[in-house]
Amino acid sequence: MSxxxxxxxxxxxxxxxxxxxxxxxxxxxxxxxESEYDSLAEMPAEQIAQGIAAQIHAVAAGEGVEAIGVGFPGVISGGVVEDSPNLQQMKGQRLGEQLTALLAEKGLSAPVFILNDADAIAAGIAATRGQLGSFVRVWALGSGVGFGRYPLAEGVWENGHSVVTLDPKETFCRCGGTGHLEGIMGRRAMRLRFLDLEPEEVFEGAREGDARCAEFVKFWHRALAAATANSVHAGGPGKFFISGPYAKFIEPHLLDIYLQEMVKMSPLQGSSFEIVPTSDETAIIGAGVSAAHSAAEKE
Incomplete structure (x- = not known):
């Protein structure tokens, strides 16, 4: 047992x-x-690494572990956070090496594997459902928009930055790109778009018949359908899970309608959406399972 x-x-x-x-x-x-949003956004990079190491050491409780998996937002390669638009202070940080050194100082020696946070969620969904042999894709809706897949595959998979509109005015994505999915669906982007309303108030306004809010909510869903259609056209049809704090505002029937409008080739039809409860536990399990697999591959 790992x-x-x-x-x-x-x-x-x-x-x-x-x-x-x-x-x-x-x-x-x-x-x-504990905060649902942005607790780490203003925290120095060194403090983030130290905080992670301290909690790992506490959880280990003096016992050895086979491997440590860390789900982290951004473009991850070889233990390095190459870019992280929503935690910009972490760009270029060699997080794997930093954590290995910090843990060694605390007497804990184990291989550390860094993976994208949404990939950890996808692995957690697969593990908790007994589907580790299946192909899992998940959208994570929060401060930004993550896209995770299991099993891990070569590539960047930053589908949250898919271009879903050619409108040059759509510049709300934190990475600075134009027309991105995250620039429409991310919490920060919605706050910039509606300076007088919090995102939750936008969805409430749509339910109450506010025309501006209702139009945006349709746009919000259409954007996710477009990004999903791009994924289908590249990787084939299947189930797409939706998680994160803003998954609760998803209207699956709207997504289904919009996706059907965008995917017309018969071999690529038949995709579906499932909203999954947002929990740290799923992502923790996914990160741990991914670390075990990565450690086994290195043996």
Whole structure:
């Protein structure tokens, strides 16, 4: 039975012990005053690394582990955070090496694997459903928009930055790109678009018949359908899971209608959407399971 530690660093840091594809014991959260959004956005890079290491050490509780997996937002390669638009202070950080060194100082020696946060969610969905042999794709809707897939494959897979509109005025994506999905669906982007309303108020306004809000909510869904259609045309049809704090505002029937309008070739039809509960636990398990697989491949 593998014994790994999984870490999810998105809106906050959550860490737990993973055995047999399950979370064992309670998770640990940093900062302790858990926030749903942006707890790490203003935190210095060094403090983020130290916070992750401290929670890993606490979860290990003096016992050895086979591997440590860390789900982190951005473009990840070889343990390096090459770019992270929503945690810009982490760009270029050699997070894998930093954590390995910090943990060694605490007496914990185990291989550390860094993966994209949405990939960790996808692995967690596969593990908790007994579908580790299946192809899983997931959209993670929060401060930004993540796209995860399991099993891991070569490539960047930053589908949250898919171009879904050619309107040159669509410049709300934090990476600076024009027409991106995240520039429409991400929390930060919605706050910039509606300076007088919080995102939750936009969806409430749409339900109450506000024309401006209702039109945007349709645009919001159409954007996700467009990005999904791009994924279908590249990787084939199938089920797409939707997770994250803003998954609760998804109207699946709207997505189905828009996707059917965009995907017309018969071999590529038949995709579906499933909203999954947002939880740190799923991502922690996914990070731990991914670390176990990566460690086994290195042997």
């Amino acid at each position: 014994r790994t530690i999984g870490v999810m660093a998105m809106e906050h840091i959550a860490v737990g012990l993973v055995e047999d594809n399950q979370l064992v014991g309670a998770k640990r959260v940093f900062p302790e005053a």
